[in-house]
Amino acid sequence: MENSEAIIETNIAEGSLSQPGSTKASEQRLSQITPPTYAAAFQCIGASCEDSCCGDWDIPVDRNTYGKYQQFPSEKLGSLVSQFVFVNAPGPPDELYAQIYRGPSGFCPFFGADHLCGIQKEYGPHFLSASCSIYPRSLNLVAGKLEGSLSLSCPEAARNVLLAPQFMEREEDLFSGDFRTDNFFHLAGERSGSVHKPHGSFYAIRTLLIDIARDRSRPMWYRLLLIGSLCKRLDTLTPEEGEEAISAILRDYRQIFEEQIFQAELENLQSLPRLKLEVVFELTDARVRESSGNRFQDIFWTFLGGIAPSTGSLPGDDMERFLRAEERYHRPFFERFPFILENYLVNYMFQNLFPYGREGSKNFVSRNIFDEYILMTTQFAWINALLIGIAGHHKEAFAEEHVVQTIQSFTRAVEHYPHALKSISEYMKSRGLNSLQGMAILLKN
Numbered sequence: 001m002e003n004s005e006a007i008i009e010t011n012i013a014e015g016s017l018s019q020p021g022s023t024k025a026s027e028q029r030l031s032q033i034t035p036p037t038y039a040a041a042f043q044c045i046g047a048s049c050e051d052s053c054c055g056d057w058d059i060p061v062d063r064n065t066y067g068k069y070q071q072f073p074s075e076k077l078g079s080l081v082s083q084f085v086f087v088n089a090p091g092p093p094d095e096l097y098a099q100i101y102r103g104p105s106g107f108c109p110f111f112g113a114d115h116l117c118g119i120q121k122e123y124g125p126h127f128l129s130a131s132c133s134i135y136p137r138s139l140n141l142v143a144g145k146l147e148g149s150l151s152l153s154c155p156e157a158a159r160n161v162l163l164a165p166q167f168m169e170r171e172e173d174l175f176s177g178d179f180r181t182d183n184f185f186h187l188a189g190e191r192s193g194s195v196h197k198p199h200g201s202f203y204a205i206r207t208l209l210i211d212i213a214r215d216r217s218r219p220m221w222y223r224l225l226l227i228g229s230l231c232k233r234l235d236t237l238t239p240e241e242g243e244e245a246i247s248a249i250l251r252d253y254r255q256i257f258e259e260q261i262f263q264a265e266l267e268n269l270q271s272l273p274r275l276k277l278e279v280v281f282e283l284t285d286a287r288v289r290e291s292s293g294n295r296f297q298d299i300f301w302t303f304l305g306g307i308a309p310s311t312g313s314l315p316g317d318d319m320e321r322f323l324r325a326e327e328r329y330h331r332p333f334f335e336r337f338p339f340i341l342e343n344y345l346v347n348y349m350f351q352n353l354f355p356y357g358r359e360g361s362k363n364f365v366s367r368n369i370f371d372e373y374i375l376m377t378t379q380f381a382w383i384n385a386l387l388i389g390i391a392g393h394h395k396e397a398f399a400e401e402h403v404v405q406t407i408q409s410f411t412r413a414v415e416h417y418p419h420a421l422k423s424i425s426e427y428m429k430s431r432g433l434n435s436l437q438g439m440a441i442l443l444k445n
Contacts, residue, residue: 039148040172269440306392325392381442
């Protein structure tokens with residue numbers, strides 16, 4: 001199994017694949033994928049939302065917006081400002097000048113009984129903090145261009161992305177004025193940690209990764225393992241090698257992908273469904289224990305109901321039910337709707353500036369390219385395993401709404417908790433699963 005990884009790495013490192021003019025892959029151009037702007041089309045459904053975004057978060061407030069809030073009369077939200085909006089300790093930048101703290105209910109103090117924002121109702125959308133104005137849009141600045149994707153922790157955003165086959169092709173105006181654009185992330189530094197991340201090659205790398213993720217002629221596990229192999233190779237680059245070396249690597253991997261080179265080696269990477277279930281149980285239990293919301297807890301109980309053996313069953317019956325649920329209900333569903341999980345991956349790549357990562361938050365953690373891959377793929381495999389149990393529970397009635405609810409509640413349970421991603425990375429390392437073999441265990445049945 002380790003030899004399978006070694007064969008791939010050795011051949012790529014030695015440049016033994018493409019020779020000038022030897023294959024059509026060496027001459028083929030990358031697809032043209034424009035920077036995403038589909039986030040601008042998002043419309044909040046307000047009080048109709050089944051899982052309001054006005055809980056879980058203490059909201060940062062920039063200096064200018066804080067000044068506006070200080071002008072509110074006491075009888076028009078001013079008393080709430082004095083109780084729940086406080087200036088942070090000296091030192092943070094202007095965009096993190098103050099904070100709105102949650103009330104006793106766990107929700108934003110301005111969240112009304114009508115499930116609407118009191119500030120927006122009383123003063124209009126231009127008085128919202130940047131976080132509240134932008135969410136669930138996620139804005140990134142790349143090569144001087146603003147990109148807009150969506151956070152799937154919002155139910156409506158999850159529907160917009162997951163259920164639209166061509167969601168990424170929708171072009172909208174990010175500067176329409178409907179929301180603020182002064183709070184954004186940017187590509188992780190060219191030398192984040194000890195890893196070289198040349199910004200000039202980012203678009204070419206991301207384009208190839210998206211092409212691989214969307215190619216339905218290969219099973220998803222194969223696509224993701226090949227993406228992992230590419231990310232591992234990119235981590236070996238040095239500043240001295242330059243963009244020509246990156247171009248050669250991308251040509252090699254496009255050839256590998258198109259001609260299915262090393263597919264046998266990837267197929268030989270071991271599958272351990274029992275270990276996969278164990279990982280899913282342990283990761284989910286950790287999130288549930290951290291008060292990740294009733295919605296995600298409900299998903300976990302539904303998952304358990306889909307694989308739990310009946311009274312009087314034998315040890316191992318849960319594994320049998322898990323595999324049967326995948327074969328009878330999960331796999332047929334995603335054969336009918338293959339774009340749903342692809343859309344999840346593509347949106348993730350856009351939102352998180354994969355595989356480089358994004359800077360711009362006080363919780364930023366510098367990771368190398370392969371660690372970014374482990375983080376993305378662990379979450380994907382975790383979601384997919386949960387969906388197998390959910391499908392086993394609903395059986396023939398398993399539908400799009402169940403997928404949306406699962407992915408949305410999962411994303412909220414992870415994305416809204418600053419230390420969740422760090423915990424996932426540390427867990428995978430502690431189990432020795434932060435490798436291609438570890439990802440094969442999570443991805444393959």
